[in-house]
Amino acid sequence: MSKYIIRATGVHKHYRMGSADLHVLKGVGMAVKPGEFVAITGASGSGKSTLLHILGALDRPDKGSVEFQETDITKYSWARLNKYRNSQVGFVFQFYHLLPELTVEENIMLPAMISSSMLGWIKNRKTIKARAKDLADQLGLKERLAHKPHQLSGGERQRVAIGRALMKSPPLLLADEPTGNLDSATGNGILEVLETLNRAGQTIIMVTHDLRIADRAHRVIRLADGLIGSGQ
Amino acid sequence: MYKFKLAIRYILKRPASWLAIAAVALCVFMVVVVMTVLSGLVTEFRNKNHSFTGDCIVHTKSLVGFPLYEQFITLLEKDTSVAATSPVITNWALMSLTRSDQNMAVEIMGIDPNRHCNVTSWGNSLFYHKGNCRDAFKPLRDPNRPGLVIGIERVSRRDMFGAYPHDPVPPDYELAVSCFPLTAKGTLAKMGTDLVNTKVFYFSDDSHTGLAGPDTGNIYASLDDVQMLCSMNAPQKRVSAIYIRFKNSVNINDATANVRKLWNNFTAQNSAQSELLKNVLVQSWKDYSREEIAPLEKEQVMITVLFCMVGIITIFIIFVIFSMLVGSKTKDIGILKSFGASDIDIAYVFLTVSTLIGALGSAIGASAGIFFLRNINRIEHYTMERFGLALWDRSMYSIEAIPNQLNALVLSIIIASAILACVAGALLPAMRASNKRPVEILQVTQI
Numbered sequence: 001m002s003k004y005i006i007r008a009t010g011v012h013k014h015y016r017m018g019s020a021d022l023h024v025l026k027g028v029g030m031a032v033k034p035g036e037f038v039a040i041t042g043a044s045g046s047g048k049s050t051l052l053h054i055l056g057a058l059d060r061p062d063k064g065s066v067e068f069q070e071t072d073i074t075k076y077s078w079a080r081l082n083k084y085r086n087s088q089v090g091f092v093f094q095f096y097h098l099l100p101e102l103t104v105e106e107n108i109m110l111p112a113m114i115s116s117s118m119l120g121w122i123k124n125r126k127t128i129k130a131r132a133k134d135l136a137d138q139l140g141l142k143e144r145l146a147h148k149p150h151q152l153s154g155g156e157r158q159r160v161a162i163g164r165a166l167m168k169s170p171p172l173l174l175a176d177e178p179t180g181n182l183d184s185a186t187g188n189g190i191l192e193v194l195e196t197l198n199r200a201g202q203t204i205i206m207v208t209h210d211l212r213i214a215d216r217a218h219r220v221i222r223l224a225d226g227l228i229g230s231g232q
Numbered sequence: 233m234y235k236f237k238l239a240i241r242y243i244l245k246r247p248a249s250w251l252a253i254a255a256v257a258l259c260v261f262m263v264v265v266v267m268t269v270l271s272g273l274v275t276e277f278r279n280k281n282h283s284f285t286g287d288c289i290v291h292t293k294s295l296v297g298f299p300l301y302e303q304f305i306t307l308l309e310k311d312t313s314v315a316a317t318s319p320v321i322t323n324w325a326l327m328s329l330t331r332s333d334q335n336m337a338v339e340i341m342g343i344d345p346n347r348h349c350n351v352t353s354w355g356n357s358l359f360y361h362k363g364n365c366r367d368a369f370k371p372l373r374d375p376n377r378p379g380l381v382i383g384i385e386r387v388s389r390r391d392m393f394g395a396y397p398h399d400p401v402p403p404d405y406e407l408a409v410s411c412f413p414l415t416a417k418g419t420l421a422k423m424g425t426d427l428v429n430t431k432v433f434y435f436s437d438d439s440h441t442g443l444a445g446p447d448t449g450n451i452y453a454s455l456d457d458v459q460m461l462c463s464m465n466a467p468q469k470r471v472s473a474i475y476i477r478f479k480n481s482v483n484i485n486d487a488t489a490n491v492r493k494l495w496n497n498f499t500a501q502n503s504a505q506s507e508l509l510k511n512v513l514v515q516s517w518k519d520y521s522r523e524e525i526a527p528l529e530k531e532q533v534m535i536t537v538l539f540c541m542v543g544i545i546t547i548f549i550i551f552v553i554f555s556m557l558v559g560s561k562t563k564d565i566g567i568l569k570s571f572g573a574s575d576i577d578i579a580y581v582f583l584t585v586s587t588l589i590g591a592l593g594s595a596i597g598a599s600a601g602i603f604f605l606r607n608i609n610r611i612e613h614y615t616m617e618r619f620g621l622a623l624w625d626r627s628m629y630s631i632e633a634i635p636n637q638l639n640a641l642v643l644s645i646i647i648a649s650a651i652l653a654c655v656a657g658a659l660l661p662a663m664r665a666s667n668k669r670p671v672e673i674l675q676v677t678q679i
Contacts, residue, residue: 053671056570058569058570058670058671058674059669059671078574078575079574082569082572082573082574083572084572085569085570085571085572086571086572087572091570091571093674097563097566097567097570097674098567099238099564099567099568101238101241101242101245101564102237102238102241106234106237110234110567110568110571111571111572113233113234113237114234114568114571114572114573114577115572116233118233121233164571
């Protein structure tokens with residue numbers, strides 16, 4: 001087993017905003033071990049979400065490498081990156097990002113549906129549905145399977161998003177401000193879900209600007225001015 | 233699986249999708265109805281021309297005709313492709329009621345009804361002698377008198393429903409027909425006061441072929457009478473044409489080429505007997521009627537081109553609607569991509585939506601079109617009776633009913649084109665959707 005599940009080395013990222021060049025990440029390096037619960041914090045515009053997107057292969061760095069289980073994902077082809085996003089990482093977004101046309105059950109099953117061909121779906125449908133029901137049960141959504149996202153509360157929507165992220169049992173869960181759109185009590189409930197998952201062995205990297213929430217993680221990485229604070 | 237599921241949900245949940253379906257349905261409905269009616273009119277017109285002339289015509293444009301036709305007919309009847317033949321004289325004449333000073337110019341056709349009805353469906357155009365073609369020139373009042381069949385428009389006028397009213401018993405008109413006999417060289421055969429040949433006929437029947445020309449300007453008499461009137465009975469008997477019907481299994485173009493070959497050989501052997509044989513043409517019914525059919529076919533081509541423009545408009549409508557749909561579904565694209573959907577998967581979702589819109593719109597449009605066509609005559613009849621609204625003036629056009637026979641091939645082409653137009657219209661927005669980067673969609677504002 002590799003020592004690190006994911007490791008970023010010398011990651012640089014620029015954005016163009018009008019005529020200005022924003023150097024968001026200026027050689028960031030970090031590593032996360034399997035089973036860790038890591039929080040990335042920093043002020044608004046510090047590059048924490050950009051770093052998370054690069055770790056999840058939603059974006060490519062301009063320079064540097066990102067090794068997932070000792071393989072550099074920046075060298076992956078588009079097809080391999082799709083597979084990586086589908087089965088190696090699971091995303092939880094601040095605004096849930098559920099598909100409004102699908103039910104709770106279908107939203108949870110989405111990663112499995114994306115990776116299944118028509119025949120594969122017919123063959124594995126029962127197993128996939130059973131897994132989705134199991135996750136919904138664990139997340140307290142058993143009675144909500146047939147509901148549409150607009151019929152759910154914010155906390156329930158975020159739990160559906162967590163269920164979707166875990167559908168294919170990815171080794172790494174990436175959460176971008178998972179409580180940022182929730183009230184304190186509901187946000188706390190979501191954090192408890194994440195802690196429970198982590199206790200069960202799930203590796204989690206969470207981005208948050210709230211230091212109290214970050215303190216719930218095992219380790220906190222602070223980003224400032226595109227660099228990781230000294231001593232981390 | 234999710235692609236199909238999402239595509240169906242996008243259609244069901246998005247008003248824009250229903251708008252697209254309605255647009256496609258309307259276009260398909262319009263094209264199906266207009267193309268069916270127009271192609272029906274063209275087909276009907278072609279069929280009427282075909283049934284009036286038979287499959288092939290050996291004819292001369294000269295008014296003096298050509299001789300030796302019976303010898304050639306004997307030769308033709310030995311050919312395995314020929315089913316029946318009919319010698320015909322076509323000439324100009326003056327017709328007048330014997331008790332009136334007024335006369336009118338008409339085109340007179342001399343035919344042997346027995347032979348002619350084996351080649352053409354002229355017998356079906358008769359009213360009083362329907363099913364009894366051989367007696368077409370025997371007036372019902374007195375079969376021993378020479379009978380004349382007159383184009384329907386000369387004796388009757390259509391009512392508002394397009395039907396020609398008939399008395400149960402044919403009227404007893406006495407009609408004088410005069411022809412100007414010509415010599416074989418084309419000069420007037422008679423000089424002085426006895427310039428014309430005149431014969432008195434009695435109204436026997438009217439002929440309703442459905443073709444404006446013959447129904448307005450033709451009269452028909454027996455071949456012998458017309459031959460006499462035109463002095464084409466001596467010294468050599470002459471006719472203007474030989475109408476030929478081929479056997480059903482025969483290809484008309486091949487058989488016509490064969491007749492042309494036979495005629496060329498016949499002319500080569502007999503040209504010494506008459507120069508008139510050299511002026512004879514052998515044509516299929518299509519070539520013979522080209523002048524009549526071509527304008528209508530040209531109109532059909534023009535309408536088809538216009539409907540191709542309707543197709544382009546459909547593509548544009550779909551393009552606009554899909555641009556809107558892709559714009560409203562940007563977030564979904566980001567979500568799907570963040571969970572591993574490929575560019576092709578995203579394009580596939582939108583192209584499936586467009587295909588389903590095309591299929592659904594076509595199905596609705598085609599069904600409505602079929603229903604409308606099935607009832608088009610009933611609807612037109614109703615609007616005419618109730619509100620006096622008619623699609624065309626029946627007293628003027630020789631169309632009995634609006635053609636509504638659906639052509640399966642045309643319908644399939646229209647449906648396939650509609651679906652293809654939808655896919656074409658959605659292609660660019662689908663490609664644009666598939667090229668979107670998830671990070672740009674989902675990143676919101678914070679970096």
